[in-house]
Amino acid sequence: MGAVDVALSHVSKKYCKSLRRSMRYGIRDICRNTCGMSSHSDVLRKEEFWALKDVSFEAKQGEALGLIGANGSGKSTVLKLINGIFWPDTGKVAVRGKVGALIEVGAGFHPMLTGRENVYLNGAVLGMTRQEVKEKFDDIVEFAEIGDFLDTPVKYYSSGMFVKLGFAVAAHCDPDVLLVDEVLAVGDLAFRRKCYKRLKELRDENVTWIIVSHDVGTIQSNTDRVVLFDRGEMAYVGSPEDAISKYLYSLSQKKITAGGAVEHAAPPHGPAHQPEDFEVDRVVLLDKNLRERDVFATGEPLAMRIEFTAKQKIEDPMFVVSFFNGDNELCSESVSKFDGVRIDKLEGRGSVTFKTASLPLYSGIYRLQLIVRDVSFVPVALEPYAAFIKVQGGKHDTAAKFYMQHSWDVGLAEEINRQAL
Amino acid sequence: MTEADFTIYEPDNSLKKGYASLFGEIFSEINKNRWLIYQLFKKDFVALYKQSFIGFLWAIVLPLVSVGTFIVLKGAGVFNVGSISVPYPVYAILGMAIWGLFATGIVATSNALVNAGPMITKINFSKKSLVIASMGQGLLAFVVQLGLVFVLLLYYHTVPSVDILLIPLLIVPVLVFTLGLGFLMSLLNGVVRDIANMLAVVVTFLMFLTPILYAKPSTGALATLSGYNIMYYLVAVPRDMILYGTSDYLNGFFLSSVVAFIFFILFLAVFHLTETRVAERI
Numbered sequence: 034m035g036a037v038d039v040a041l042s043h044v045s046k047k048y049c050k051s052l053r054r055s056m057r058y059g060i061r062d063i064c065r066n067t068c069g070m071s072s073h074s075d076v077l078r079k080e081e082f083w084a085l086k087d088v089s090f091e092a093k094q095g096e097a098l099g100l101i102g103a104n105g106s107g108k109s110t111v112l113k114l115i116n117g118i119f120w121p122d123t124g125k126v127a128v129r130g131k132v133g134a135l136i137e138v139g140a141g142f143h144p145m146l147t148g149r150e151n152v153y154l155n156g157a158v159l160g161m162t163r164q165e166v167k168e169k170f171d172d173i174v175e176f177a178e179i180g181d182f183l184d185t186p187v188k189y190y191s192s193g194m195f196v197k198l199g200f201a202v203a204a205h206c207d208p209d210v211l212l213v214d215e216v217l218a219v220g221d222l223a224f225r226r227k228c229y230k231r232l233k234e235l236r237d238e239n240v241t242w243i244i245v246s247h248d249v250g251t252i253q254s255n256t257d258r259v260v261l262f263d264r265g266e267m268a269y270v271g272s273p274e275d276a277i278s279k280y281l282y283s284l285s286q287k288k289i290t291a292g293g294a295v296e297h298a299a300p301p302h303g304p305a306h307q308p309e310d311f312e313v314d315r316v317v318l319l320d321k322n323l324r325e326r327d328v329f330a331t332g333e334p335l336a337m338r339i340e341f342t343a344k345q346k347i348e349d350p351m352f353v354v355s356f357f358n359g360d361n362e363l364c365s366e367s368v369s370k371f372d373g374v375r376i377d378k379l380e381g382r383g384s385v386t387f388k389t390a391s392l393p394l395y396s397g398i399y400r401l402q403l404i405v406r407d408v409s410f411v412p413v414a415l416e417p418y419a420a421f422i423k424v425q426g427g428k429h430d431t432a433a434k435f436y437m438q439h440s441w442d443v444g445l446a447e448e449i450n451r452q453a454l
Numbered sequence: 455m456t457e458a459d460f461t462i463y464e465p466d467n468s469l470k471k472g473y474a475s476l477f478g479e480i481f482s483e484i485n486k487n488r489w490l491i492y493q494l495f496k497k498d499f500v501a502l503y504k505q506s507f508i509g510f511l512w513a514i515v516l517p518l519v520s521v522g523t524f525i526v527l528k529g530a531g532v533f534n535v536g537s538i539s540v541p542y543p544v545y546a547i548l549g550m551a552i553w554g555l556f557a558t559g560i561v562a563t564s565n566a567l568v569n570a571g572p573m574i575t576k577i578n579f580s581k582k583s584l585v586i587a588s589m590g591q592g593l594l595a596f597v598v599q600l601g602l603v604f605v606l607l608l609y610y611h612t613v614p615s616v617d618i619l620l621i622p623l624l625i626v627p628v629l630v631f632t633l634g635l636g637f638l639m640s641l642l643n644g645v646v647r648d649i650a651n652m653l654a655v656v657v658t659f660l661m662f663l664t665p666i667l668y669a670k671p672s673t674g675a676l677a678t679l680s681g682y683n684i685m686y687y688l689v690a691v692p693r694d695m696i697l698y699g700t701s702d703y704l705n706g707f708f709l710s711s712v713v714a715f716i717f718f719i720l721f722l723a724v725f726h727l728t729e730t731r732v733a734e735r736i
Contacts, residue, residue, distance in 0.1 A: 055645075055735055059735045060645055062731050063642075063645070066727045066731065067723075067727055071465075113575075116577075116578045117578045118574070118575060118577075118730075118733060119733065119734045121463060125463070126464070127460040128461050128463075129459050129461075130459075132578070136577075137576050140572055140576040140577060143501055146497060150496070150497075154493045157490040157494075
């Protein structure tokens with residue numbers, strides 16, 4: 034990791050709420066820019082608002098930077114500015130090298146053109162040369178798994194095929210800086226895995242990533258550093274853990290307020306806890322007979338006992354237990370506070386046990402992550418590798434992701450008739 | 455590493471860089487995107503004609519219908535096309551073909567940015583290429599219509615002048631004028647959608663106002679008006695050169711060509727300066 038690849042300094046961007054005014058302003062800006070006059074873009078005109086205000090951050094070469102925030106917080110606008118689609122209204126955006134964007138893949142496809150023709154068209158639009166597309170054509174087609182449909186107009190493609198081909202082209206354009214906007218939730222599971230693998234390959238080639246998402250799992254497992262946005266302003270820059278905790282805190286606060294229930298006290302700036310205040314001594318996995326085990330069967334009960342020592346009193350904490358699968362995808366996340374469990378305080382030695390009556394996972398190795406947060410969501414304990422379990426699906430071998438706790442009722446014909454009556 | 459490695463985006467970018475670098479930037483952008491322009495042109499072409507039986511032969515339907523209407527009107531004595539020394543269909547179809555470069559071109563270019571709207575707001579690519587590529591449809595229609603002209607020349611045993619070999623050169627001014635105006639119109643249409651609708655009406659109206667399907671009258675308001683009509687010179691003089699090898703309006707043609715080039719340079723610069731500002735209003 035070395036030189037700076039992307040730098041934003043004091044960048045702001047405004048939008049206009051009214052279409053009619055937007056037209057008028059547009060004409061005026063064209064005239065002013067043409068005549069060599071400044072368009073005074075740093076001043077708000079009537080019905081304009083700042084979608085982004087005074088944003089400054091840098092991304093170094095090879096770094097994976099996450100942008101997180103609620104809808105409308107300005108993170109997608111940041112991507113458009115880095116991509117050069119829009120100009121900032123104040124400040125400066127500097128980008129080094131070729132920028133690739135995975136933003137709504139397949140945006141440049143034409144329905145009447147065949148898959149082959151669209152690969153060439155889309156490649157050209159994404160800034161590839163004829164030679165580059167030719168060289169990578171086979172890789173692209175193989176990656177997209179479209180097989181015999183290569184010479185079929187893409188309007189006859191299934192939506193999955195369409196997206197796969199779009200991703201395949203975009204993923205092969207050799208960028209120095211790659212912008213990713215919520216596109217990873219496409220295609221079937223197998224293809225999604227392949228996408229992640231391809232993105233990891235790009236990272237190994239020292240490509241700088243900027244990922245936008247409001248999915249905490251994506252951000253947590255893919256980024257080195259995170260910028261948190263709140264209503265167009267930068268609320269925080271720092272480690273993914275801290276940024277996510279601040280994000281979750283702001284969300285939970287909004288939800289509680291919206292529900293008309295208890296309003297949080299002003300963001301508690303209570304006694305800040307040090308990492309050494311709290312220590313996880315041991316994490317034990319237990320089966321239904323309270324025996325220690327790390328191999329479980331699908332549907333079996335599981336308990337995870339967390340033994341700890343709190344050197345300082347920690348009031349109203351929450352425990353967060355997350356399961357990650359072998360691809361590092363977040364499968365399950367449980368938060369004690371959101372489950373309505375209030376833990377008054379942690380003091381001295383103690384234990385908290387997370388229990389499930391039926392393990393909802395199929396065969397594979399899973400990683401359990403434990404985070405303990407204090408009342409202001411600041412993590413006091415962070416154990417990404419709290420435990421590992423191996424799940425054996427037994428006879429049942431399936432591609433399904435989750436096992437649902439369930440039962441079957443087998444009824445006889447008379448019973449159905451009786452029920453109908 | 456120096457500043458030069460970075461692409462910088464900031465407000466009033468070109469004001470800071472100065473106008474001097476403008477045309478260098480434009481030239482290198484177009485040069486770099488030649489393949490993109492071809493791909494975009496191919497897309498337009500395929501999209502227009504792929505799901506169609508007679509395909510690009512549709513390009514000759516419109517001029518045939520227009521000219522046919524005039525032949526009927528002329529035959530019925532309703533309309534006087536003036537004195538023309540070559541068979542009327544040859545004269546009219548050739549005129550329509552050259553006029554079509556402007557008519558098709560201006561409508562296509564003015565819609566170029568808006569039609570690609572979803573793409574423009576998601577991918578950063580050369581928007582000039584979109585406008586240039588949209589000229590392709592008109593050019594292709596011209597080639598097809600020229601084929602029709604050759605058929606008519608053979609049918610009527612009419613011998614054109616050797617200047618027919620200069621066609622590629624003769625149509626340069628009208629192309630330059632259309633593309634230049636197209637750059638401006640595509641921008642304006644990006645902001646205010648009335649432009650494309652308005653142009654469609656204006657082009658039809660202009661076609662009847664410009665002496666293309668009839669000879670220029672020697673007196674009257676229309677004669678005066680045609681004297682100032684840049685499109686008249688850009689269409690009529692190439693036609694005269696092809697059919698007769700000479701024209702009475704060569705001076706007008708050269709003057710119009712100069713104006714066309716000035717418009718082109720000016721509007722291309724305007725486009726370059728404001729394309730990104732317009733992109734966010736599309």
